[in-house]
Amino acid sequence: MKIQKVEAAKKQMFIVHLSDGQKFRAHEESVVRYRLISGRELDEDELDEIMEGISYDEAYIKALKYISYKLRSKYEVEQYLLDGDFMEQVAAHTVDRLMQEGYIDDKRYAEALKNTMLNTTLKGPGLLQRELKKHRLNQFLIDEAVRDFDDSIDADRMNKIKDKELKKYKGAYRQFQMKLKEKMMVKGYMNHHFELIDFNDDFDDTSFFEKDFEKYYNKYRTRESGWKLKSKLIQSLLRKGYNYQLIEEKIGGIEDEIFEHDD
Known part of the structure; x- marks a missing residue:
């Protein structure tokens, strides 16, 4: 069998034609390494x-190109x-x-991902752990990266998250604290991170209380009255996170005849 001709193609690739009609593609590096020249007998x-x-x-060439855009884990390149x-x-x-040539290094990958999440996102160490597990990193490397991330979290970071969420929030401040904790858990934070937050905000939820009171009052008054109406109002507003004393004061300020009897 003889190499009939070697034809240049795009992107440093060549098409090698054999005398029996076969042909195959080869990168320039392979053409040189294996002396794929016209007339050679094989x-x-x-x-x-x-x-x-x-x-x-x-x-090797495809993998090099793949990792040239960003760091990749060993598992990611293999897949x-x-x-x-x-x-x-x-x-x-x-x-x-x-790996031997230093192009793939899971320790460096874990460190880089930790720094990216820490410096450019508001995500927590739990999400880092999840991501590294998805990439099948060694458990020791995962634990090390997550521990370093956890040690880097301070009150400034946690209060930055709180302030961002509070700007968008409309409702009872007490419920805001519960919702914030739930959201932080989803973002990968834990209870000891939550303890770093300062909740001594000058947040007036009176206007939100008035709107919610009116909403529930209008909702229930068409089918309830007296004690039942009052009870449903209290339950609904408590679920929204409003203070019981504030609810009682509001109801006490309304004319007694609204709640004085049951249908």
Whole structure:
């Protein structure tokens, strides 16, 4: 079997034509390494060896391009190659090579992701842990990165989150605290982070209370009266987080006949 011709293609690729009608693509690096030149004679064993080598070269080049855009985990690169129809041993060999050459480093990946989340987002260490587990990092590396993240969280960060959420909030301040805690848990924070927050805000929820009182009063008065109306009002406003004393004062300020009898 003879190489009939080697034809240049795009992006440093070449198409190698064989005398038996076969053809295959090879990167410039493979063409040079395996001396793929017109007129060269090849036997079956040589061709098999060259094709295997080309597969490794192709996987390596594709992986290099993939990690050139941003840091990738070992698992991420391996999955990328497997999804690209490379055989398992080719993907594993390529990842090992890239690790030896320093292009893949899960410790550096964990550190970089931690710094990105810490400095450019309001996410917490729980989300970092979740992300690193998704990338199948060694548990020791995960624990180390999460611990470093946790140690970097201070009152300034937590109060920044609180202030941001409070600007958007409309309702009882006590309920705001509960909702904030729920949201922080979703963002990956824990109870000891919540304790760093200063809740001594000058937040007046009176206008929100008045609106909610009117809303529930209008909702229930068409079908309830007297004690039942009063009870439903109190329950609904308590669920919204308003202070019981504030509710009682409001109801006490309304004319007695509104609540004086049941239907």
